[in-house]
Amino acid sequence: MRRLTDRHRGGRGRRTGRFAGAVAAALALTAGPLGAAGFAQQPPAGAQAKLDNPYEGARLYVNPDWSAKAAAEPGGDAVADEGTGVWLDRIAAIEGTRDAMGLREHLDAALQQAGGKPVVVQLVVYDLPGRDCAALASNGELGPEEIGRYKSDYINPIRDILRAYSSHPNLRVVTTIEPDSLPNLVTNVSGRPTSTPECDEMKRNGNYIEGVGYALAQLGAISNVYNYIDAGHHGWLGWDSNLQPAADVMYQAARAGGATPADVHGFIVNTANYSALKEKNFSVGDTVNGQPVRQSTWVDWNQYVDELGFAQGFRRAAVSAGFSSGIGMLIDTSRNGWGGPDRPTGPGPTTSVNAYVDGGRYDRRIHVGNWCNQAGAGLGERPRSSPASGIDAYVWMKPPGESDGSSTEIPNNEGKGFDRMCDPTYQGNARNNYNPSGALPNAPLSGTWFPAQFQQLLKNAYPPVS
Numbered sequence: 072m073r074r075l076t077d078r079h080r081g082g083r084g085r086r087t088g089r090f091a092g093a094v095a096a097a098l099a100l101t102a103g104p105l106g107a108a109g110f111a112q113q114p115p116a117g118a119q120a121k122l123d124n125p126y127e128g129a130r131l132y133v134n135p136d137w138s139a140k141a142a143a144e145p146g147g148d149a150v151a152d153e154g155t156g157v158w159l160d161r162i163a164a165i166e167g168t169r170d171a172m173g174l175r176e177h178l179d180a181a182l183q184q185a186g187g188k189p190v191v192v193q194l195v196v197y198d199l200p201g202r203d204c205a206a207l208a209s210n211g212e213l214g215p216e217e218i219g220r221y222k223s224d225y226i227n228p229i230r231d232i233l234r235a236y237s238s239h240p241n242l243r244v245v246t247t248i249e250p251d252s253l254p255n256l257v258t259n260v261s262g263r264p265t266s267t268p269e270c271d272e273m274k275r276n277g278n279y280i281e282g283v284g285y286a287l288a289q290l291g292a293i294s295n296v297y298n299y300i301d302a303g304h305h306g307w308l309g310w311d312s313n314l315q316p317a318a319d320v321m322y323q324a325a326r327a328g329g330a331t332p333a334d335v336h337g338f339i340v341n342t343a344n345y346s347a348l349k350e351k352n353f354s355v356g357d358t359v360n361g362q363p364v365r366q367s368t369w370v371d372w373n374q375y376v377d378e379l380g381f382a383q384g385f386r387r388a389a390v391s392a393g394f395s396s397g398i399g400m401l402i403d404t405s406r407n408g409w410g411g412p413d414r415p416t417g418p419g420p421t422t423s424v425n426a427y428v429d430g431g432r433y434d435r436r437i438h439v440g441n442w443c444n445q446a447g448a449g450l451g452e453r454p455r456s457s458p459a460s461g462i463d464a465y466v467w468m469k470p471p472g473e474s475d476g477s478s479t480e481i482p483n484n485e486g487k488g489f490d491r492m493c494d495p496t497y498q499g500n501a502r503n504n505y506n507p508s509g510a511l512p513n514a515p516l517s518g519t520w521f522p523a524q525f526q527q528l529l530k531n532a533y534p535p536v537s
């Protein structure tokens with residue numbers, strides 16, 4: 072995974088508590104063919120109608136693989152029963168490997184956890200050809216031209232398995248569709264100072280658009296599957312020059328590969344990123360001594376300073392692009408807590424815009440474009456449904472404790488490269504305005520367990536973990 076700014080604005084109880092509500096079962100039975108959100112998808116006879124918000128009234132599936140790793144860390148049992156995303160990050164992940172459960176096993180385990188009540192399984196669909204075109208840490212197994220294999224060997228098998236489970240009345244499957252890919256087509260292509268030849272290639276061959284469209288179409292046709300397309304984060308797409316163009320590219324993808332916009336239930340922001348949920352000590356419209364905070368080094372003319380504002384703004388842009396006004400947003404709050412002793416307790420001094428913003432901001436990254444294993448981060452809001460207007464849920468799509476990338480080169484057979492944004496000694500590139508990477512040292516390959524990171528996340532959790 073990489074997430075970056077286009078810096079020149081183009082820069083112990085199970086889940087029953089917070090998720091189980093009373094109305095879900097009733098809603099599942101009563102939502103008409105248009106659904107509460109106006110999704111014009113006719114369910115096949117006997118299948119569920121799509122719900123406005125699949126998270127409402129359901130518990131979250133707890134991935135036993137992740138949960139065991141979290142519980143084995145000191146203090147980790149306090150969060151080991153949270154629901155986290157299951158990343159289908161290679162073809163082999165569908166059937167499972169010696170160390171990881173396959174998709175069928177996850178679905179069976181979810182039904183067992185559900186005990187006859189609604190449960191949400193959160194999947195991350197992440198294997199596009201030429202994956203992660205502006206970074207190296209999460210390059211994948213498929214080359215830029217392998218769209219045929221993406222469809223036949225990756226999406227089709229996932230579709231077939233999900234279809235086989237679609238008649239379970241209590242099972243809801245949320246998919247995060249292809250993190251980082253469409254945002255890269257906006258900010259990291261020719262004409263931008265942050266372009267890469269790899270992203271130019273993916274724009275030229277159209278395989279991100281075609282692949283996302285195909286995934287949306289095949290999975291969206293299943294009655295209990297809810298597609299949310301990844302929409303970057305505020306420090307990537309928050310600038311005017313990026314926001315509407317990104318929503319437009321998503322609309323284009325939603326009409327490619329056999330998809331229609333009705334296959335899109337919504338969008339997810341901040342996937343595997345660290346951007347704060349809500350900066351309470353300053354807002355984008357503030358001025359200091361007559362100077363707008365937008366001109367501070369940290370904000371750098373962005374229109375958004377946090378993920379809640381960005382999610383709501385992106386939702387509006389998506390509706391302007393042509394998506395249904397019923398779409399909902401998810402925010403990945405797995406690692407954006409920024410608590411601990413260094414968390415500011417009030418606004419910064421009003422001596423300058425920089426002093427004010429830097430003294431008050433919760434997000435303590437060196438630069439908002441830093442994305443790998445960030446030092447100082449903490450677990451964010453625990454997952455919950457309908458937390459704010461337009462937001463379907465706060466989710467932990469990135470499983471806390473799994474690395475974003477290795478800090479030195481590690482040979483592997485997953486196609487993953489070594490990205491120096493994960494090296495704590497690196498001094499940066501155009502995408503983080505030549506700042507130090509802010510990454511933790513001694514990190515393993517992306518996706519593998521990183522105990523020191525998990526322990527830091529626990530220690531700096533906000534809200535704190537009791």
Ligand code: BGC
Pocket residue numbers: 072158160208209469470473474475476517518519
């Ligand atoms: C990695 C995936 C991993 C995911 C979740 C990504 O950065 O590339 O392999 O499954 O993170 O940890």
